[in-house]
Amino acid sequence: MKIIVTGGAGFIGSAVVRQAVREGLEVVNLDALTYAACLDNVASVSNAPNYSFVKCDITDRAAVDAVFDEHAPDAVMHLAAESHVDRSIDGPGAFIETNVMGTYNLLEAARASWAAQGKPEGFRFHHISTDEVFGSLGETGQFTEDTPYDPRSPYSASKAASDHLVRAWHETYGLPVVLTNCSNNYGPFHFPEKLVPVVILNALHGRPIPIYGKGENVRDWLYVEDHADALLTVLRRGELGRSYNIGGENEARNIDLVQMICALLDRMQPRESGSYADLITYVTDRPGHDARYAIDPTRISTELGWRPSVTLEQGLEKTVRWYLDNEAWWRPLLERDGVGNRLGTKA
Structure with missing residues (x-):
């Protein structure tokens, strides 16, 4: 199987x-190499005979068409997206261009390629989305695949729009699609503007660890390598036109997550005095900050037999160890635009 993976350097x-390269799939990595991308993320497979890279911006329709014409894929896994909520507050236009118009370009290019190949039954367009399209939960309940959409930020609204486009292309044109909506990811190679790497790197530098509001916002945390395994499972065995919620079955308040990371650092690389938790600092909350996300993974579990392989404690230990061992990867990224600065305050 030959697959085009968009955003494959993210x-x-x-x-x-x-994972796909290791499993023997032929992978074409299509990425624009924007600020959050890094080809070092795929260095371990870059010389594999079943891997190739194409620099391409999905907002450039002609360039996208050219990639599909050249490679005639059996499947598309669409992960390319602007994804940082704080950046979407300050500059929503880029999120509309990439997440909405970029998805439109890919759908049209995929539809043309599928038709040119004779509309093979095995073709798949797998659209990868987020649980943030469902809005915010109260203290109880979980998101299911039937939860009404209720996006609250420019980012989640742009992803909700892209989900609707994918479903429309399936219903209107018959394009063979599957969709997934995931909970918060964490793990190796996480760009250092998101919560988990911010906590780790600020702690290691002895800087304040910022916690929005009171730290009581709840997220379901999914180890990124578990997520990759789930996505490939859905690609291969998911029912056409169907969506699958992917969660880590690991809910935690932000403040509890941060304290877990600090405790791991205290054990793995102790400070000269005190705990890393002493650096925790409460800051003004993000505008429109969703209170709680929680995924009901029953569908993917019962229909496809997928479950996460690690607990939050196990995944965080792997993640902290990786950052301690890979300073050569993360240090150059600290110089990229916006990293280390508080964003999302223009509202």
Whole structure:
């Protein structure tokens, strides 16, 4: 099987690329190499005979068409997206261009390629989305695949729009699609503007560890390599036109997550005095900060037999160890635009 993976130099996309290449799939990594991308993420497979890279911006329709014409894929895994909520607050236009118009370009290019190949039954367009399209939960309940959409940020609204486009292309044109909505990811190669790497790297530098509001916002945490395994499972065995919620079955308040990371650092690389938790600092909350996300993974578990392989404690220990061992990867990224600065305050 030959698959085009969009955003394959990003955090989740690179995990998919690494696993797919290891499993023997022919992978074409399509990435624009924007600020959050890093080809070092796929260095471990870059010389494999079943891997190739194409620099391409999905907002450039002609360039996207050219890639599909050249490679005639059997499947597409669409992960390319602007994904940082704080950046979407400050500059929503880029999120509309990439997440909405970029998805449109890919759908049209995939539809043309599928038709040119004689509309093979095995073709798949797998659209990877987020649980943030469902909005915010109260203290109880979970998101299911039937939860009404209720996006609250420019980022989640743009992803909700892209989900609707994918479903429309399936219903209107018959394009063979599957969709997935995931919970918060964490793990190796996570770009250092998201919560988990921010906590780790600020702690190691002795800087304040910022916690929005009171730290009581709850997320379901999914180890990125588990997510990659789930995505490839859905690609191969998911029912056409169907969506699958992917969660880590690991809910935690932000403040509890941060304290877990600090405790791991205290054990793995102790400070000269005190605990890393002493660096925790509460800051003004993000505008429109969703209170709680929680995934009901029953469908993917019962229909496809997939479950996460690690607990939050196990995954965080792997993640902290990886950052301690891979300073050569993360240090150059600290110089990229916006990293280390508080974003999302323009509202």
